Amino acid sequence: MEEGQERAVATLSAETSLPGLLHAATREFLEIVDGDASAISRVVGDVLIQVAERARDDRTLVLGHGYLISDFPLTEAALRHDEPHCVSLLDPDPDPREASLLRELKLDSLLMLPLMGPAGGWGLAEIYVNGRSFDGDDVARARPLAAAFGERLAALPSPASGR
Numbered sequence: 001m002e003e004g005q006e007r008a009v010a011t012l013s014a015e016t017s018l019p020g021l022l023h024a025a026t027r028e029f030l031e032i033v034d035g036d037a038s039a040i041s042r043v044v045g046d047v048l049i050q051v052a053e054r055a056r057d058d059r060t061l062v063l064g065h066g067y068l069i070s071d072f073p074l075t076e077a078a079l080r081h082d083e084p085h086c087v088s089l090l091d092p093d094p095d096p097r098e099a100s101l102l103r104e105l106k107l108d109s110l111l112m113l114p115l116m117g118p119a120g121g122w123g124l125a126e127i128y129v130n131g132r133s134f135d136g137d138d139v140a141r142a143r144p145l146a147a148a149f150g151e152r153l154a155a156l157p158s159p160a161s162g163r
Helices: 001-011 019-030 073-080 094-103 137-155
Strands: 037-044 046-053 066-068 086-088 108-115 120-129
Touching: 001 019, 001 137, 019 037, 019 046, 019 120, 019 137, 046 120, 073 086, 073 094, 073 108, 073 120, 086 094, 094 108, 108 137, 120 137
Parallel strands: none
Antiparallel strands: 037 046, 037 120, 046 066, 086 108, 108 120
């Protein structure tokens, strides 16, 4: 890992609460790929519900908004196969569902990273940028953070267990 990745992973690993982890992760995902906005959504059944966000400007990504996963086949594939996906309006033929969401958010490109928890797919990190597409280097920089998020999530006390 490069120095920036090591620092970001260490930051996530030091978090002791879910709110702290979510806050730190949105910041670190944004920084590691020089994005414009980031969000983390939680899988609840067949719905993704946004639980954290960060943007370099004053925009909101509609915190608390939910999306039916089956309405977004590329998102569904990312979650099912634990595989990052990139979508960009700058590409000749972007996924139509994801492209529609990007237009609504007034952003050009999206990098989706599945977040795995102790019981499998926990959620999705979404990083957005304008003016360029994400590439394999961006994915390689962000993947260790997604892994660190999952590891830290597994180590946090479970609210139900009281530990």
